[in-house]
Amino acid sequence: MNTSETEDVLAVAAAWRAAGEQVAIATVTETWGSSPRPAGSQMAITASGRMAGSVSGGCIEGAVAEAAQETIRTGRPQLLDFGVSNERAWEVGLACGGKVKVFVEKLS
Amino acid sequence: MTPELIAAIERAKAEKRPMVLATRLADGTQLLLPDPAAAPALAEAARAALRDDESRTVHLPDGDWFLHVYNPPVRLVVVGAVHIAQALVPMAALLGLDVIVVDPRRAFASEERFPNVKVMQEWPDEALDAIKPDSRTAVVTLTHDPKLDDPALDRALKSEAFYIGALGSKKTHAARLKRLRALGHDEAALARIHGPVGLAIEAVTTPEIALAILAELVAVRRGALLAERAAA
Numbered sequence: 001m002n003t004s005e006t007e008d009v010l011a012v013a014a015a016w017r018a019a020g021e022q023v024a025i026a027t028v029t030e031t032w033g034s035s036p037r038p039a040g041s042q043m044a045i046t047a048s049g050r051m052a053g054s055v056s057g058g059c060i061e062g063a064v065a066e067a068a069q070e071t072i073r074t075g076r077p078q079l080l081d082f083g084v085s086n087e088r089a090w091e092v093g094l095a096c097g098g099k100v101k102v103f104v105e106k107l108s
Numbered sequence: 109m110t111p112e113l114i115a116a117i118e119r120a121k122a123e124k125r126p127m128v129l130a131t132r133l134a135d136g137t138q139l140l141l142p143d144p145a146a147a148p149a150l151a152e153a154a155r156a157a158l159r160d161d162e163s164r165t166v167h168l169p170d171g172d173w174f175l176h177v178y179n180p181p182v183r184l185v186v187v188g189a190v191h192i193a194q195a196l197v198p199m200a201a202l203l204g205l206d207v208i209v210v211d212p213r214r215a216f217a218s219e220e221r222f223p224n225v226k227v228m229q230e231w232p233d234e235a236l237d238a239i240k241p242d243s244r245t246a247v248v249t250l251t252h253d254p255k256l257d258d259p260a261l262d263r264a265l266k267s268e269a270f271y272i273g274a275l276g277s278k279k280t281h282a283a284r285l286k287r288l289r290a291l292g293h294d295e296a297a298l299a300r301i302h303g304p305v306g307l308a309i310e311a312v313t314t315p316e317i318a319l320a321i322l323a324e325l326v327a328v329r330r331g332a333l334l335a336e337r338a339a340a
Contacts, residue, residue, distance in 0.1 A: 008118075010114045010117060010118070011114070011118060013109075013114065014111050014114040014115070014118075017111055018111070025109050027131075027174065027176065029133065029165045029174040030164075030165045038163070039162070039163040039164055039165070039174075040163030040176050040177065077133075077135070077136035079133050101165070103131065103133055103174060105109050105131070105136050106109070107109045107110070107111070107114075108109070108110050108111075
């Protein structure tokens with residue numbers, strides 16, 4: 001029991017990469033209010049659509065996966081902001097009312 | 109992120125070395141700390157994050173950095189390879205705890221009863237001297253046998269273990285405290301022992317008792333109001 005999780009998302013990401021997949025890693029870097037997952041929570045996404053781990057209670061995973069595809073394409077990292085002040089967050093619907101920042105990077 | 113960096117993180121985890129992966133959010137620059145070549149401000153921020161056991165974003169002169177903390181797992185020393193331990197051990201593993209079972213009675217501490225967990229068959233005081241409980245270690249005694257529980261509690265009280273629990277009724281616990289007092293432990297020290305162990309959830313079955321113990325351990329570790337009320 002610490003800030004890490006039982007599921008080792010990085011190990012999964014590395015295994016996918018080793019198998020020839022294009023992989024992005026998303027990490028919660030900051031939270032405010034009642035966000036469901038703490039900073040450090042991670043999700044791995046492949047170009048082929050596989051996913052492991054999570055960065056919320058399921059409310060923003062779709063949008064993060066979309067951003068991950070862009071990062072896989074361009075190689076450029078992104079810092080995504082989901083919160084009440086963000087139009088997109090309303091769309092995506094962070095039901096808990098919290099705010100999170102998610103860093104998305106490509107596994108080279 | 110690179111496969112080499114992930115391999116380095118996995119290695120540190122396997123060796124139970126505390127470590128921080130620092131990522132500059134503006135451009136994705138990454139390094140693993142501790143690293144003697146790191147900027148002093150970043151190195152200090154990483155040390156603080158490890159101490160607090162909290163991954164976080166810090167604002168430094170050269171940009172915002174995300175510090176991902178990889179501390180070795182919290183350890184749980186279970187004294188007594190008894191029936192409750194058989195429920196407690198897999199549940200603790202699910203919580204990510206690094207579990208060590210201590211019981212010198214070979215019939216109890218068998219591989220068959222406790223697969224995939226570290227079992228020590230030394231006497232509890234010797235085992236705890238070897239384990240060296242620190243502020244990231246919990247010690248729970250389950251044997252009901254003073255010959256086994258008392259030396260374990262004595263060593264736990266002399267350590268910085270963040271959680272010490274002892275199975276047994278209020279009456280058993282009162283007798284136990286009397287014996288520990290005779291060993292020289294004062295009231296402040298004895299107050300560290302959670303006994304009867306576990307949150308008062310009216311647990312009846314073995315897994316329920318294990319749940320009550322683990323719930324209390326989590327409450328203490330996370331500073332829950334519940335745990336403070338229980339201690340008061």
